[in-house]
Amino acid sequence: MKTIVVIGGSKGIGNAIVNTLVETYKVINISRTMPLPTHPNLTHNCCDVLVDELPEIETMDALIYCPGSINLKPISRLSLEDFREDFEINVIGAVKTIKKYLNTLKNGNSPSILLFSTVASKLGMPYHASIATAKSGIEGLVKSLGAELAPTIRINAIAPTVTNTELASKLLRNSQMIDNMVERHPLKKFLNPDEVASMAKFLISNEAASMSGQIFEMDCGIVSFKI
Numbered sequence: 001m002k003t004i005v006v007i008g009g010s011k012g013i014g015n016a017i018v019n020t021l022v023e024t025y026k027v028i029n030i031s032r033t034m035p036l037p038t039h040p041n042l043t044h045n046c047c048d049v050l051v052d053e054l055p056e057i058e059t060m061d062a063l064i065y066c067p068g069s070i071n072l073k074p075i076s077r078l079s080l081e082d083f084r085e086d087f088e089i090n091v092i093g094a095v096k097t098i099k100k101y102l103n104t105l106k107n108g109n110s111p112s113i114l115l116f117s118t119v120a121s122k123l124g125m126p127y128h129a130s131i132a133t134a135k136s137g138i139e140g141l142v143k144s145l146g147a148e149l150a151p152t153i154r155i156n157a158i159a160p161t162v163t164n165t166e167l168a169s170k171l172l173r174n175s176q177m178i179d180n181m182v183e184r185h186p187l188k189k190f191l192n193p194d195e196v197a198s199m200a201k202f203l204i205s206n207e208a209a210s211m212s213g214q215i216f217e218m219d220c221g222i223v224s225f226k227i
Helices: 012-021 080-106 129-149 166-172 175-184 193-203
Strands: 003-007 026-031 042-046 062-065 112-116 154-160 215-218
Touching: 003 012, 003 080, 012 026, 012 193, 062 080, 080 112, 080 129, 112 129, 112 193, 129 154, 154 193, 166 175, 193 215
Parallel strands: 003 026, 003 062, 026 042, 062 112, 112 154, 154 215
Antiparallel strands: none
C-alpha cells in the first residue's frame, strides 16, 4: 500500500482528498487539527507547517500540499504584509515541505508531488492581486521542479475555480451570490471538493505517470470559454 502525505487535510479540499485516498492508501496528514472521520489507514501529525518543525517520515510515495488563502481586497487596501502572508502560506510552506521530504520521496514508488494554484493566475480578476501573485509562484515552481526532478519525481498542480469550502464561504454566503457564481461559469456550476479530490487521486496515481510540470485547470469553463 502506497503512503501519501497530505499537508492541510483537516478542512476543505484537503479533507476531501484525505477521505478520497484513505480507503486505498496509507495517508499521513499534517495539519493543526485532526481530519474527520478517523480511519485505520489515517495517521495525524499536529503541526503548523509555517512555524513548527515538520515530523520525520520514513516512507512516502506522494506529497500533496493543500494550504491556501483567499485574500480578496483592492490593491489600495492590500498591505505588504498581506502579500507576504499569502506568499508564506502558498509558496514558502510548499517549498519548506518539499525540501524536508525530497530525499524520502526519491526513494518512493513512482513518487509525485501535487500543489494547488488558482484560475486567477490565468484570468485577470479584480481584487485578486495578492493571491494571484502567490499562486503564480506555485505555477513557476511546478514548471521548474518538473524539469529538475525528472525522471525521478513528477510534480503537477491543480488550478481550481471557486470551490464550495469553508475558505470560499464569503463568496457563497447567500443564494444571490451562489446564483451569480453559477451564472459566471460557462458550465453553470462551480466546484465541490470531491471533484477536486478525484483529480488529485488521479494525478498521484500511476495512470498519470506521463504527466509532470502541468497545471490542470478545473475552471468550469471560466478561463477556457467565452460564451
